[in-house]
Amino acid sequence: MKVNEQTPLQRSVCADANLGAGLGLKAEHLDDILALQCEKNALAGSQLWFEVHTENYFVAGGPRLAYLRAVRENFDLSFHGVGGSLGYDHQSMPEHIKQVKALINEFQPALVSEHAVWSRAGGAYFADLMPLPRTEDALRSLIEGVDRYQAGIGRRILIENPSNYLDFISEMDEPQFLVEAAQRSGCGLLIDINNLYISSKNTGIDARHYLSMIPADLVGEIHIAGHDPDPELGQALLIDSHASEVDMSVWALLEHALSIFGHKPVLVERDANIPPFAELMRERQTAQVYLDQLKTNVLSVDACVKGGR
Amino acid sequence: MAVSSYIDAFSVYLRTGDVSRMNDFCINVEDLKRMSVYRNGFYKGCIDALAANFPMCEKSIGSDNFKNIARLYVDHYPPEKGTLVGYGLNFPDFVEDFIAELEKQPEELKLSSTLVDLALLDYAWLLSLMSADATQALTAEKVTWLMNEGCDFTQSVVQLNASVGLLRVSVGTLDEWIGLKTNSNEVAQQEISISESALSDKSSFSDLVMFWRVHGSVQVRALSAPEWAVMHALHGKGGVLEEAFDAALMLDPNFDVSDFFSACIQNEILETDMARSES
Numbered sequence: 001m002k003v004n005e006q007t008p009l010q011r012s013v014c015a016d017a018n019l020g021a022g023l024g025l026k027a028e029h030l031d032d033i034l035a036l037q038c039e040k041n042a043l044a045g046s047q048l049w050f051e052v053h054t055e056n057y058f059v060a061g062g063p064r065l066a067y068l069r070a071v072r073e074n075f076d077l078s079f080h081g082v083g084g085s086l087g088y089d090h091q092s093m094p095e096h097i098k099q100v101k102a103l104i105n106e107f108q109p110a111l112v113s114e115h116a117v118w119s120r121a122g123g124a125y126f127a128d129l130m131p132l133p134r135t136e137d138a139l140r141s142l143i144e145g146v147d148r149y150q151a152g153i154g155r156r157i158l159i160e161n162p163s164n165y166l167d168f169i170s171e172m173d174e175p176q177f178l179v180e181a182a183q184r185s186g187c188g189l190l191i192d193i194n195n196l197y198i199s200s201k202n203t204g205i206d207a208r209h210y211l212s213m214i215p216a217d218l219v220g221e222i223h224i225a226g227h228d229p230d231p232e233l234g235q236a237l238l239i240d241s242h243a244s245e246v247d248m249s250v251w252a253l254l255e256h257a258l259s260i261f262g263h264k265p266v267l268v269e270r271d272a273n274i275p276p277f278a279e280l281m282r283e284r285q286t287a288q289v290y291l292d293q294l295k296t297n298v299l300s301v302d303a304c305v306k307g308g309r
Numbered sequence: 310m311a312v313s314s315y316i317d318a319f320s321v322y323l324r325t326g327d328v329s330r331m332n333d334f335c336i337n338v339e340d341l342k343r344m345s346v347y348r349n350g351f352y353k354g355c356i357d358a359l360a361a362n363f364p365m366c367e368k369s370i371g372s373d374n375f376k377n378i379a380r381l382y383v384d385h386y387p388p389e390k391g392t393l394v395g396y397g398l399n400f401p402d403f404v405e406d407f408i409a410e411l412e413k414q415p416e417e418l419k420l421s422s423t424l425v426d427l428a429l430l431d432y433a434w435l436l437s438l439m440s441a442d443a444t445q446a447l448t449a450e451k452v453t454w455l456m457n458e459g460c461d462f463t464q465s466v467v468q469l470n471a472s473v474g475l476l477r478v479s480v481g482t483l484d485e486w487i488g489l490k491t492n493s494n495e496v497a498q499q500e501i502s503i504s505e506s507a508l509s510d511k512s513s514f515s516d517l518v519m520f521w522r523v524h525g526s527v528q529v530r531a532l533s534a535p536e537w538a539v540m541h542a543l544h545g546k547g548g549v550l551e552e553a554f555d556a557a558l559m560l561d562p563n564f565d566v567s568d569f570f571s572a573c574i575q576n577e578i579l580e581t582d583m584a585r586s587e588s
Binding site: 055056058059060061062063064065066083084085087088089092095096118119120121122123124125126127128129130132133135137138141165166167168169171202230233237239 | 310311312313315316317319320323324333334335336337340341343344346347350351354355358387388389390391392393394395438439440441442471472522525526
């Protein structure tokens with residue numbers, strides 16, 4: 001029996017149509033965000049939400065949790081794990097999951113996600129997102145990790161596609177690998193458009209074909225972020241830096257993805273060279289415009305259909 | 310292909326830089342140099358975390374020297390948990406061993422032995438910042454209530470709250486650490502308050518230091534020997550308040566128990582289980 005058959009999971013993760021465009025929560029912006037809360041009426045209907053790296057809140061108490069509580073009072077949150085190592089070495093997962101579950105119980109995030117990667121082996125945590133080979137054996141290991149994680153927290157999660165810098169020997173392509181993992185574990189997918197764009201440039205895959213292979217109903221969230229050329233290899237190797245503004249090519253790919261998947265929560269990520277909050281909010285607003293346009297288009301189609309009857 | 314073989318080879322590369330075992334798993338061997346993105350990401354994440362967790366150490370010796378030591382630390386003590394929060398538990402001991410090794414090599418860089426104490430102070434500050442919130446603080450209101458109920462609160466078992474950290478460092482190191490901290494731009498963001506009464510007891514060979522957190526802000530203070538005796542008696546599982554004060558009065562019969570107790574109450578350092586106190 002699969003682990004996730006033992007516990008009925010909440011199936012709400014892909015149904016968060018109320019979430020619009022969100023931002024990664026940065027400590028530098030807490031005062032700005034708390035000030036935003038005072039202008040909550042001005043934000044009505046903006047569907048703004050914030051995402052945090054779950055492991056940054058593995059603390060017993062103190063100001064970090066207090067700030068998160070203050071943000072949670074007025075905004076939805078998404079918990080995005082970076083240290084779960086779903087793809088390999090599940091021995092030390094219980095303690096990790098216990099902490100994730102405690103945070104979920106307190107903050108009730110709208111979304112919970114992790115990565116389709118490995119980061120732990122031989123007792124060491126490698127503190128980065130290492131790609132899995134796309135083989136049947138690796139797929140089984142990933143599914144086991146997702147099963148354990150979902151059973152442990154009692155919720156369905158989303159798993160994110162990795163950034164690829166080179167090709168490893170594989171038995172299937174990445175959409176097939178991720179869709180298989182999702183369908184066999186019951187999880188959803190978080191499609192990182194920047195990762196996909198980087199992978200397409202670094203390894204020559206067709207990003208639009210990739211997106212066409214992903215069933216829309218599996219997608220629960222979309223990420224966009226900035227990337228930078230490698231200092232030595234330049235444009236031949238793009239790095240998932242999250243250190244610059246979102247590239248025009250990534251915006252174009254986002255628009256295409258939304259045309260396929262429909263309305264999904266979109267997160268603007270920024271983890272280095274953090275600009276003023278207002279600057280990030282402008283990027284976030286651009287993403288919200290893409291989502292709003294989608295709604296307008298749907299309304300127009302509805303009107304045409306009703307008018308034609 | 311077994312995923313374990315791939316990850317074993319990948320792990321060897323991440324730990325040693327030896328990429329040869331990845332030949333079997335890479336489609337284009339010429340691309341193997343791109344593996345450095347993953348190794349660089351691993352080291353950068355760990356070194357950045359150590360710099361964040363030991364900011365006065367870094368400031369004391371400069372970013373480049375700190376990165377060199379931090380990189381060696383990552384080699385010896387890679388993170389084990391799936392988070393970098395609190396990474397560096399063994400860093401002070403590692404720095405001590407590193408300095409001892411440098412001493413044997415006369416032409417190498419020399420580092421002051423106070424770096425070990427700066428590391429201890431940095432880590433104590435971090436632990437206090439991240440510790441559990443006080444849930445049963447002994448407040449002035451509770452003391453008044455206990456007295457009104459006829460309870461002798463000096464017989465209560467009292468504990469220090471989880472944010473309290475006690476440590477000994479070489480004389481003068483706390484002043485050095487405070488000097489580094491107060492000149493830092495980070496101080497305002499972290500809302501640290503340095504007690505003005507943080508005066509070292511220059512008569513001893515070490516500074517007795519206490520960290521604690523009140524209203525989300527970490528405080529630090531040098532303790533006199535009697536103050537240390539009180540805190541030490543209440544540390545861990547806690548102790549009877551009167552016995553803790555007796556320990557202080559043994560060292561200094563003129564120790565002002567009332568004044569020190571008031572300061573502890575104001576700073577919400579003490580915790581007590583009211584149900585136990587009532588009984």
